[in-house]
Amino acid sequence: MVFKCQDDSFIKEYTCKVLKCEETKEPVVDYGKVSKFEGYQVTLENTILFPAGGGQPHDVGWLNDVEVLQVIRKGDEAVHFTKEPIAVGTIVTQRIDWDRRFDHMQQHSGQHLLSAILEKEYSLPTTSWWLGAEESYVELETTCVEEYIIRKVEARCNSLIRDAVPVKVKLCKANDPDLNEAHTRGLPKDCMDTIRIICIGDIDENMCCGTHVSNLSQLQVIKLLGVEPGKKGKINLKFLVGNRVTKSFQRMLDRERSLTALLKNEPNKHEELVSKLQKNLKAANKNLQNVLSELAQLEVERIKNAQPKPNYIFMFKKEATPDFNRAICKGLEGEGLFLFLASVEPDKPKEGQIIIQGPEEYCNVLGQQITELLKAKGAFKHGKFQGKAGDLTAISKCKKIVEEYFANIL
Numbered sequence: 309m310v311f312k313c314q315d316d317s318f319i320k321e322y323t324c325k326v327l328k329c330e331e332t333k334e335p336v337v338d339y340g341k342v343s344k345f346e347g348y349q350v351t352l353e354n355t356i357l358f359p360a361g362g363g364q365p366h367d368v369g370w371l372n373d374v375e376v377l378q379v380i381r382k383g384d385e386a387v388h389f390t391k392e393p394i395a396v397g398t399i400v401t402q403r404i405d406w407d408r409r410f411d412h413m414q415q416h417s418g419q420h421l422l423s424a425i426l427e428k429e430y431s432l433p434t435t436s437w438w439l440g441a442e443e444s445y446v447e448l449e450t451t452c453v454e455e456y457i458i459r460k461v462e463a464r465c466n467s468l469i470r471d472a473v474p475v476k477v478k479l480c481k482a483n484d485p486d487l488n489e490a491h492t493r494g495l496p497k498d499c500m501d502t503i504r505i506i507c508i509g510d511i512d513e514n515m516c517c518g519t520h521v522s523n524l525s526q527l528q529v530i531k532l533l534g535v536e537p538g539k540k541g542k543i544n545l546k547f548l549v550g551n552r553v554t555k556s557f558q559r560m561l562d563r564e565r566s567l568t569a570l571l572k573n574e575p576n577k578h579e580e581l582v583s584k585l586q587k588n589l590k591a592a593n594k595n596l597q598n599v600l601s602e603l604a605q606l607e608v609e610r611i612k613n614a615q616p617k618p619n620y621i622f623m624f625k626k627e628a629t630p631d632f633n634r635a636i637c638k639g640l641e642g643e644g645l646f647l648f649l650a651s652v653e654p655d656k657p658k659e660g661q662i663i664i665q666g667p668e669e670y671c672n673v674l675g676q677q678i679t680e681l682l683k684a685k686g687a688f689k690h691g692k693f694q695g696k697a698g699d700l701t702a703i704s705k706c707k708k709i710v711e712e713y714f715a716n717i718l
């Protein structure tokens with residue numbers, strides 16, 4: 309069956325009768341993301357909502373005021389997933405989420421154009437393609453495409469878009485001699501009764517069940533984003549068409565403006581400035597490590613030489629690194645002290661590393677209380693606890709417990 313949406317890809321409203329309405333628990337799949345669903349599958353006399361197929365995702369829309377969350381093809385029929393039931397025989401007005409559909413048409417017709425140029429002019433046939441929520445790609449059976457080829461293909465496609473080459477749909481039967489010229493790429497097995505061929509001028513003929521623009525100017529522009537490794541021996545060439553190009557450009561512009569405000573300099577200086585900042589940060593970190601390691605040694609000396617000798621050390625320095633704390637621990641091993649050290653995770657102020665060490669009699673009493681209060685994960689091993697604290701807000705409470713404990717035993 310050729311659906312109304314395939315007959316005319318530009319219909320936005322259509323009225324017809326409900327033929328079936330059945331309960332369903334089949335999941336909803338959108339751009340490869342699977343979600344649980346419980347509701348109804350509604351079958352209509354015909355549909356302007358495209359059921360997923362040929363690499364093109366399904367449409368969404370409404371039947372009167374009932375939302376359609378997914379449309380899939382089942383044999384010769386399209387079933388519409390709704391949350392509410394609609395009585396058989398009801399006359400409903402179908403409406404389509406046109407922004408989503410037109411976006412799919414731009415990406416899908418863009419893919420046909422791109423694949424045709426790659427195959428006919430560069431001998432790079434498309435083996436499959438993917439229309440994603442953000443980006444799309446064509447899969448090519450090669451391990452590398454030079455950047456200058458990508459730029460030439462892009463320029464060629466954009467020139468054909470400017471020429472507003474017509475896109476037409478030819479319908480034929482399985483024994484039609486015209487079929488020999490067309491490719492079977494992306495054709496679902498259940499659309500074999502009437503075969504649709506999408507023709508882009510005299511550039512391309514391709515069997516396809518999808519919805520397409522009526523001339524290439526409706527694609528506006530195509531932007532090739534470059535290649536990334538794909539399946540074994542293949543690469544994916546990523547692309548954006550039409551509104552996705554302007555939307556993506558706007559996002560880039562917004563990011564660039566934020567960076568300009570942060571770096572207080574023009575975009576052509578950003579790269580240089582960030583690289584300078586990274587170098588400075590690396591040097592500052594190295595200096596900090598050196599200073600902290602000297603400080604740790606000094607702290608150890610100070611504690612060892614203190615008179616009278618302390619029974620415990622409770623140290624929480626926000627700037628301390630795990631290295632600093634380890635150096636203190638090592639320096640005070642065997643001194644008979646109870647030691648508690650904490651450092652903060654750089655980008656999670658509530659979390660950090662803690663170390664508890666000292667004579668068993670102290671650790672047995674204090675260790676469990678402290679680790680519980682700080683929601684610490686880790687274990688005592690050879691009289692030493694080293695682990696991660698999930699909540700450092702209780703640190704002053706821990707300090708009080710330690711202070712009171714030693715005040716009482718002395």
Ligand SMILES: [Zn+2]
Binds near residue numbers: 362416494515517
């Ligand atoms: Zn197609």
